[in-house]
Amino acid sequence: EACLQRAIAIIFGGSSFASVFAARLSSFLENVIGWRHVFLLSGGLSLAALALQALTIPSLKPIGETQFNTLFTVLKKPQFSSGMLAVALVFCGHFAAFTYIRPFLEHTTEVGANALSAILLTFGIANFIGTSFGGAMVAKNLRGALFLLPLLLSVAGLGLLALGISPSATTGLIFLWGALMGPVSVVWSAWVARQVRS
Numbered sequence: 001e002a003c004l005q006r007a008i009a010i011i012f013g014g015s016s017f018a019s020v021f022a023a024r025l026s027s028f029l030e031n032v033i034g035w036r037h038v039f040l041l042s043g044g045l046s047l048a049a050l051a052l053q054a055l056t057i058p059s060l061k062p063i064g065e066t067q068f069n070t071l072f073t074v075l076k077k078p079q080f081s082s083g084m085l086a087v088a089l090v091f092c093g094h095f096a097a098f099t100y101i102r103p104f105l106e107h108t109t110e111v112g113a114n115a116l117s118a119i120l121l122t123f124g125i126a127n128f129i130g131t132s133f134g135g136a137m138v139a140k141n142l143r144g145a146l147f148l149l150p151l152l153l154s155v156a157g158l159g160l161l162a163l164g165i166s167p168s169a170t171t172g173l174i175f176l177w178g179a180l181m182g183p184v185s186v187v188w189s190a191w192v193a194r195q196v197r198s
Contacts, residue, residue: 026042029041083188084192101123105170122174123177130183137187146191149187160174
């Protein structure tokens with residue numbers, strides 16, 4: 001199970017890292033080599049990653065049969081269904097709020113373009129840092145993380161509503177938001193894996 005937790009953390013950590021740096025790196029390279037070459041480079045990297053996976057990931061034999069109705073069997077568990085509803089609400093709340101982060105920063109916090117970019121970069125870096133701790137949270141106290149992360153995310157959101165006119169407070173709360181949202185994917189994926197196996 002420790003290997004599974006580490007693998008989940010690495011996968012989501014890579015996703016967070018890409019969300020922070022990929023857009024900025026591709027924008028820089030577009031100015032240097034042109035957007036067509038950026039697409040070709042991206043395609044080449046994807047092929048290289050596929051080849052590396054084929055060479056390094058061992059072939060695993062199935063340990064049992066999985067049928068399509070297994071999905072519905074798992075969904076019939078009351079705890080699993082309520083848990084999936086909870087995680088859906090967490091992610092819906094996150095993306096609904098994140099959609100308006102730019103106009104919020106522009107019109108409520110009233111930051112300029114440079115500060116806006118810096119705050120969004122802060123969010124991405126915090127998200128990557130938080131994701132890195134996801135595996136440790138699963139190992140130490142999965143149940144506590146399941147409850148505490150959404151609760152603290154709500155506090156961060158309410159804090160933004162109350163203190164959004166302050167650039168320093170807003171930056172700190174957005175950093176907290178990113179750091180708390182990072183491990184959510186790791187924690188909930190580990191919980192789903194445990195529920196399916198039980």
